[in-house]
Amino acid sequence: xxxxxxxxxxxxxxxxxxxxxxxxxxxxxxxxxxxxxxxxxxxxxxxxxxxxxxxxxxxxxxxxxxxxxxxxxxxxxxxxxxxxxxxxxxxxxxxxxxxxxxxxxxxxxxxxxxxxxxxxxxxxxxxxxxxxxxxxxxxxxxxxxxxxxxxxxxxxxxxxxxxxxxxxxxxxxxxxxxxxxxxxxxxxxxxxxxxxxxxxxxxxxxxxxxxxxxxxxxxxxxxxxxxxxxxxxxxxxxxxxxxxxxxxxxxxxxxxxxxxxxxxxxxxxxxxxxxxxxxxxxxxxxxxxxxxxxxxxxxxxxxxxxxxxxx
Amino acid sequence: xxxxxxxxxxxxxxxxxxxxxxxxxxxxxxxxxxxxxxxxxxxxxxxxxxxxxxxxxxxxxxxxxxxxxxxxxxxxxxxxxxxxxxxxxxxxxxxxxxxxxxxxxxxxxxxxxxxxxxxxxxxxxxxxxxxxxxxxxxxxxxxxxxxxxxxxxxxxxxxxxxxxxxxxxxxxxxxxxxxxxxxxxxxxxxxxxxxxxxxxxxxxxxxxxxxxxxxxxxxxxxxxxxxxxxxxxxxxxxxxxxxxxxxxxxxxxxxxxxxxxxxxxxxxxxxxxxxxxxxxxxxxxxxxxxxxxxxxxxx
Numbered sequence: 001x002x003x004x005x006x007x008x009x010x011x012x013x014x015x016x017x018x019x020x021x022x023x024x025x026x027x028x029x030x031x032x033x034x035x036x037x038x039x040x041x042x043x044x045x046x047x048x049x050x051x052x053x054x055x056x057x058x059x060x061x062x063x064x065x066x067x068x069x070x071x072x073x074x075x076x077x078x079x080x081x082x083x084x085x086x087x088x089x090x091x092x093x094x095x096x097x098x099x100x101x102x103x104x105x106x107x108x109x110x111x112x113x114x115x116x117x118x119x120x121x122x123x124x125x126x127x128x129x130x131x132x133x134x135x136x137x138x139x140x141x142x143x144x145x146x147x148x149x150x151x152x153x154x155x156x157x158x159x160x161x162x163x164x165x166x167x168x169x170x171x172x173x174x175x176x177x178x179x180x181x182x183x184x185x186x187x188x189x190x191x192x193x194x195x196x197x198x199x200x201x202x203x204x205x206x207x208x209x210x211x212x213x214x215x216x217x218x219x220x221x222x223x224x225x226x227x228x229x230x231x232x233x234x235x236x237x238x239x240x241x242x243x244x245x246x247x248x249x250x251x252x253x254x255x256x257x258x259x260x261x262x263x264x265x266x267x268x269x270x271x272x273x274x275x276x277x278x279x280x281x282x283x284x285x286x287x288x289x290x291x292x293x294x295x296x297x298x299x300x301x302x303x304x305x306x307x308x309x310x311x
Numbered sequence: 312x313x314x315x316x317x318x319x320x321x322x323x324x325x326x327x328x329x330x331x332x333x334x335x336x337x338x339x340x341x342x343x344x345x346x347x348x349x350x351x352x353x354x355x356x357x358x359x360x361x362x363x364x365x366x367x368x369x370x371x372x373x374x375x376x377x378x379x380x381x382x383x384x385x386x387x388x389x390x391x392x393x394x395x396x397x398x399x400x401x402x403x404x405x406x407x408x409x410x411x412x413x414x415x416x417x418x419x420x421x422x423x424x425x426x427x428x429x430x431x432x433x434x435x436x437x438x439x440x441x442x443x444x445x446x447x448x449x450x451x452x453x454x455x456x457x458x459x460x461x462x463x464x465x466x467x468x469x470x471x472x473x474x475x476x477x478x479x480x481x482x483x484x485x486x487x488x489x490x491x492x493x494x495x496x497x498x499x500x501x502x503x504x505x506x507x508x509x510x511x512x513x514x515x516x517x518x519x520x521x522x523x524x525x526x527x528x529x530x531x532x533x534x535x536x537x538x539x540x541x542x543x544x545x546x547x548x549x550x551x552x553x554x555x556x557x558x559x560x561x562x563x564x565x566x567x568x569x570x571x572x573x574x575x576x577x578x579x580x581x582x583x584x585x586x587x588x589x590x591x592x593x594x595x596x597x598x599x600x601x602x603x604x605x606x607x608x609x610x
Contacts (some may be wrong), residue, residue: 056411103595104591104595106595106598107594107595107598110340110344110346110549110553111549111594111598111599113346114545114546114549114590114594115590115591115594115595117542117587118546118587118588118590118591119587119591121542121583121584121586121587122584122587122588122591125580125581125583125584125587126584128580129580129581227542228538231348231418234414234415234418235415235418238411238412238414238415239415242411267429267430268430270422270426271423271426271427271430273422274419274420274421274422274423274426275419275423277415277416277418277419277422278401278416278419278420278423281405281408281412281413281415281416281419282401282404282405282416285405285408285409285412
């Protein structure tokens with residue numbers, strides 16, 4: 001278990017950057033970094049569900065929508081503090097996670113993917129028809145609270161929490177379910193419970209990410225959370241490597257920033273993005289890091305270099 | 312009663328289009344266990360191909376039976392070629408890697424085709440009226456459009472042809488064998504790669520026909536038109552039992568009918584939600600779809 005000290009220290013560093021560096025930084029760059037951070041939160045939850053527990057969810061953006069609209073509505077109508085709203089968004093998303101997960105996680109593989117996709121679609125239609133939430137025109141006029149500091153504070157807490165879950169006995173249960181569900185069940189482990197737990201945990205962080213999105217620009221629209229967003233998140237996890245936490249985090253940072261880097265060639269950027277995706281899958285099918293973490297990859301590289309020098 | 316009959320006609324017509332697309336999803340799934348996300352874009356590009364074929368062949372200015380038939384057949388051929396190219400370039404190199412990789416590649420191909428079309432053809436194009444458009448008033452509040460008749464009859468003809476290919480020909484038997492067990496089929500000397508390519512060609516050509524019918528009916532086409540139709544058709548394929556050819560047709564008709572009945576009797580704003588609710592309910596009751604086979608898992 002990584003200690004509290006490391007967490008407090010890194011959050012401290014984030015706030016030092018927020019207070020002393022961000023005001024002088026290019027607002028465009030800060031904006032990209034904040035968006036990277038929000039994607040990181042959603043992706044790390046999905047990495048737990050898809051990468052470690054092996055449950056193919058195509059509705060992760062639906063949980064972001066629940067989080068965003070819960071946070072948005074609480075702040076808009078009840079005037080609570082945005083931070084309370086964001087946490088409530090996370091809780092609401094995990095409640096919905098239980099409701100969706102309990103029946104649907106009995107299904108496996110692609111059928112689960114389709115049901116979660118359907119859930120995502122239903123959530124969007126419900127929001128589009130809820131006039132009190134702004135409907136298709138979106139919920140606008142929210143405070144802009146989300147900044148670099150808050151986003152990355154959540155990212156650090158989330159990453160450590162998920163890392164610790166993965167390293168715990170519960171994490172081994174998740175991986176066992178992914179590798180062979182029937183064998184796991186024959187060991188007397190309640191696999192449905194394990195799957196729902198992973199699902200709810202992932203939904204919570206997606207909800208937090210949604211809450212941050214709500215106060216990023218001060219407006220949210222149902223179309224932001226449609227199924228193409230879910231697919232984008234799955235892409236990030238697979239590209240980073242299923243069974244790795246740092247891999248998806250790197251992949252989501254790159255994939256969030258890439259369209260911005262390619263902006264000078266604006267109209268071709270999505271084509272290049274798509275070509276990179278296909279090329280990457282053909283040339284490096286296990287994803288960026290495979291099932292390893294960044295630390296292991298670096299350690300292995302250092303070891304190899306030492307061996308080469310000695311030999 | 313007239314409302315019922317009217318929605319029945321509309322639902323069958325919509326379901327027929329869904330069925331043509333859903334067949335492509337289900338056949339590819341049967342052989343590769345892949346949700347071919349690029350299939351919706353094959354449909355979309357089929358509509359653009361039909362537009363350019365209609366301009367080039369002169370059918371736009373003077374739609375005759377010969378030129379319109381040429382446009383339909385040309386569109387189907389274009390889509391078949393496109394489907395085979397996608398399979399050859401993007402999916403075949405990944406034949407031995409995991410299914411998630413194949414899925415992400417399919418998503419990549421879909422993005423590539425959508426954005427490529429956006430650059431090449433622009434965001435919106437109007438589609439010429441190639442087919443006669445009359446409307447027969449059968450009773451007060453009940454009308455039959457010629458487009459509905461044409462859609463249903465073209466679909467019916469294609470279904471019969473498809474049924475013949477799958478059940479009566481050597482290639483069809485090979486397709487069924489590959490979808491039953493790819494390894495065993497390869498051991499029996501079936502050229503699996505060629506069968507898979509043929510499956511893509513067959514499914515994509517049906518999507519081409521669907522694209523033509525849809526484009527003529529809607530009068531406008533855009534690079535986004537595949538996304539929603541593809542998603543619905545895929546839902547239909549899953550509801551019917553993915554991998555099952557009759558299942559895809561049953562699922563598509565069911566989806567088409569439920570959508571039109573919901574917008575006819577209740578409200579059209581919730582019609583997409585109904586599609587997904589239907590999906591979820593059916594999968595929870597029958598986890599492998601209406602006509603899907605339940606495969607017990609062996610340890």
